[in-house]
Amino acid sequence: MKVLGIETSCDETAASVVEDGEKLLSNVVASSMDLHVKYGGVVPEIAARSHIEVILPVIQQALDDAGCDWDDIDGIAVTYGAGLGGSLLIGVLTARTLAIAHHKPLYAINHVEGHVYANFLTELGPYFTDRQPEFVSGPHVESKATPKLASNQAHDSAGSPVRNNTQPIYAMRKAQPEFPMLAVIVSGGHSQLALFRDHFDYDLLGQTQDDAIGEAFDKVAKILGLPYPGGPSIAKAAENGNDHAFTLPKAKMNKYDFSFSGLKTAVLRLAQAQIGESYDFPSTKLPERLSEAQKVDIAASFQRIAMETIVDKAKLAYEEFAPKSVVIAGGVAASRELRRQLTAALPLPIEYPEFKLCTDNGAMIATLGCFKAERAQPTADPYSLDIVPSLSM
Numbered sequence: 001m002k003v004l005g006i007e008t009s010c011d012e013t014a015a016s017v018v019e020d021g022e023k024l025l026s027n028v029v030a031s032s033m034d035l036h037v038k039y040g041g042v043v044p045e046i047a048a049r050s051h052i053e054v055i056l057p058v059i060q061q062a063l064d065d066a067g068c069d070w071d072d073i074d075g076i077a078v079t080y081g082a083g084l085g086g087s088l089l090i091g092v093l094t095a096r097t098l099a100i101a102h103h104k105p106l107y108a109i110n111h112v113e114g115h116v117y118a119n120f121l122t123e124l125g126p127y128f129t130d131r132q133p134e135f136v137s138g139p140h141v142e143s144k145a146t147p148k149l150a151s152n153q154a155h156d157s158a159g160s161p162v163r164n165n166t167q168p169i170y171a172m173r174k175a176q177p178e179f180p181m182l183a184v185i186v187s188g189g190h191s192q193l194a195l196f197r198d199h200f201d202y203d204l205l206g207q208t209q210d211d212a213i214g215e216a217f218d219k220v221a222k223i224l225g226l227p228y229p230g231g232p233s234i235a236k237a238a239e240n241g242n243d244h245a246f247t248l249p250k251a252k253m254n255k256y257d258f259s260f261s262g263l264k265t266a267v268l269r270l271a272q273a274q275i276g277e278s279y280d281f282p283s284t285k286l287p288e289r290l291s292e293a294q295k296v297d298i299a300a301s302f303q304r305i306a307m308e309t310i311v312d313k314a315k316l317a318y319e320e321f322a323p324k325s326v327v328i329a330g331g332v333a334a335s336r337e338l339r340r341q342l343t344a345a346l347p348l349p350i351e352y353p354e355f356k357l358c359t360d361n362g363a364m365i366a367t368l369g370c371f372k373a374e375r376a377q378p379t380a381d382p383y384s385l386d387i388v389p390s391l392s393m
Helices: 033-039 044-066 085-102 111-120 213-224 230-238 261-274 283-289 292-321 336-345 362-374
Strands: 002-007 012-019 023-031 075-081 106-110 148-150 181-186 191-198 201-207 325-329
Touching: 002 044, 002 085, 002 362, 012 044, 012 362, 023 044, 023 362, 033 044, 044 085, 075 085, 075 111, 075 362, 085 106, 106 111, 106 362, 111 181, 111 191, 111 325, 111 362, 181 292, 191 292, 213 230, 213 261, 213 283, 213 292, 230 292, 230 336, 261 283, 261 292, 292 336, 325 336
Parallel strands: 002 075, 075 106, 181 325
Antiparallel strands: 002 012, 012 023, 023 148, 181 191, 191 201
């Protein structure tokens, strides 16, 4: 069973082929991140235009890398929500057209559920294993006119392969998680806890009631004058800071719900106080007044409390439901601080997903599509499938 996954919920145009819900045959991502950095966040119109430019080449490269043609593909899975409307529309319309043209079943995928299924990938296909023990890292093909293409293999500006010995292509889990499974879902748009009894059988225990954790990182980074996206820049700054330099609050919420808006405001007030200004001092002028020492200490203190907020709830859910496995999913799942805290807080060993499979990618969508196909889940009508930007679990 080979499924092509297509993901265009935000600023990454991604496609992947996955076999039997566990073997990664290809994974291609074209990111327009560089185009959004100067705006301090994703601009929906720019993201949608970038998807249009690269989606067909990305899909074709995913098929080529997997050594597949359309006769080998058993189904197409596509993200139809949640996400930016314009971005979702490009992926869904493309998937619908391909499903009709090639007579393939179409599976509509919830983006948030898809993140969880990155944890079910345990094997690498020939495209990757034939290249072991070669290594790749560094920038991929770049152009000012088109997004950065991040395929399985890096290239220099002339298109030649780039190789070094610093980073393996992919580090895969040893085994798929067992049920019941507690999923900690943390990203720029989502902060949720879900208990999975089996595939497609889960309860949403709690979620953020305001900002998602990734969104809070972006906003705090802006307060400190750190570059977008906020997660990596705050993590880098925190390496040089004291994470107990400042006391910041944790929101008191319902048992498994989250809130990060108050924490974000507390950081703003802390920064204003550190330079001796009142609450009406504009946040846009804070970066030029804060010292580097103040910035790194605030970043470290914020990161610690933000991650503790997630881990505290995960530990509470673990103690109540005693799951056989715990997984983390979403872009913030790449945080080394979150992984450190979660490992220390829970008594069972945790296998974390490959870093490159935490951010948006087609592999997670294809993997969930495989499980939908294998378990005879309903297919989508390629003539009528619509996007649902506010789709929830």
